[in-house]
Amino acid sequence: MDERRLREAIVEIGRRLYERGYIVASDGNLSVRLPESGRILTTPTGVCKGFLTPDMLVVVDAEGRKLEGILPPSSELAMHLEIYRQRPDIHAVVHAHPPCGTGFAAAGMSLDKPLVSEVVLTLGCIPLAGYGTPSTEELVAAIAPYVPHYNALLLANHGAVTYGPDLETAYFRMETLEHFARITLVAKLLGREQPLPAEAVQKLFQIRERAGMTVPSQALCGLPDRAPSSDETLTLTRQQLIELIAETVEAVIRFLRLAR
Template identity: 50%
Template sequence: MNLHQAKLDIVEAGRRVYERGFVASNDGNISCRIEEDRILTTPTGMSKGFLKVEDLCITDMDGTLVSGQKRPSSEIGMHIFLYRERPDVRAVVHAHPPTATGFAVAGVPLTMCVLPEVIITLGAIPIVEYGTPGGPEISEPIRQYVKDYDAYLLENHGATTIGADVMNAYYKMETLEHFAKILFVAQQLGGYNELNAEQVEKLVAIRNRMGLRGPDPACDIPDAPTTQPTTNGGIPTIRTLSAGEQAGAETSQDDLIAEITRRVMEELK
């Protein structure tokens, strides 16, 4: 990979994550695997919105600094873990996009079958169990997901995306946060419609024709059409009502209408 272009891409991605509010202060980190044993990464303790190419540093696959004037990101270990586990990955973006991180804090994975573009380009986004940032604890919980997923919500922390190059990994972060925002708005409006198995299958076929990789299944396909919003830990979701629940709901509604009618008639006597 061209070193100069990789540096420009990291600086640009850093500017974008900062300007879009995906990070605050000195949060977040971005890296690119420029050689099999060399990682270009953002430094620790610097705002990603104001990076210059000379601020970036290069480490080996053990995280040891080999070039640059600044210390590498404290979370370089997570990046190296992802590169070791996924040889096809050439870039990693870690940020704290507010809406997606809200889902991570609430314990709600972004695995719903809702948006065609997300199913095709990214697929489900699981929640990874919490690990202390900056150390090996943050990496190990990702292991069970790393082979199948390109985006992860980090419990009580943020989000990480991986890709074929820096901008590819960055765009996945954009998609993740965009999906979270749309889903959050839909929940505030009472719930969301989920695509059925046949609809998802067609989208996966498109994904395959485009040569894109993604998890299988691409999302959590609902068992049946959903009809009534409910709540899950204070977060509105949609679920399928059983036949008994549907009958009970209809009976309850009829009884309520009958009772209201009776009382109105009594008042009119």
């Protein structure tokens, strides 16, 4: 894809992120590697990514020095450059603040349980990187240990970052992250998460390997030895059951209203 079309693609993905509520105001940033040049095309800082135009984008070199553009580049550019430095296979990065995923990040909770087969298959584990002050080297240091092993990260008390071989893949990984966060939240509200057994997860990773989607995250995923037994008995009084159902229904309704 040539630079003109990449600029148009960034504008489109910025619009999608904004319309889905994954970013607000001047939140978030996107970038792509420009083919065969070693340069990076990135969003500018301080503007709403939902209303970009192609001429607003900025070209920088591999060290982050501005080469083209009127506006200053993203203030979080160093995070993007670290991902590109560690992962030659990566050609696009998306950073956003999707509400549910960011809620998990703010709660200090990762999304690394194998609860949904499609997520294990397409994305793998989503760990929580420690907190680093945005736009500083602290954030770069926080993500650095995870970048070689994962394609999506939660950023503690901050947001999420996803990356891939092209911009569309990086964006869809952000969609998957947020979708999985919502599913996980509903499972928690219902009072039980039931992970896939290790054998099932291994089969999914084998499919990933055959499809060429694997990074060395398999050894780092915390997999259960077995799935919880479906015949485990939970004892509740009638009143406790009524209260649990009422609380769960109320919590799900609140969540669905917030998710609109």
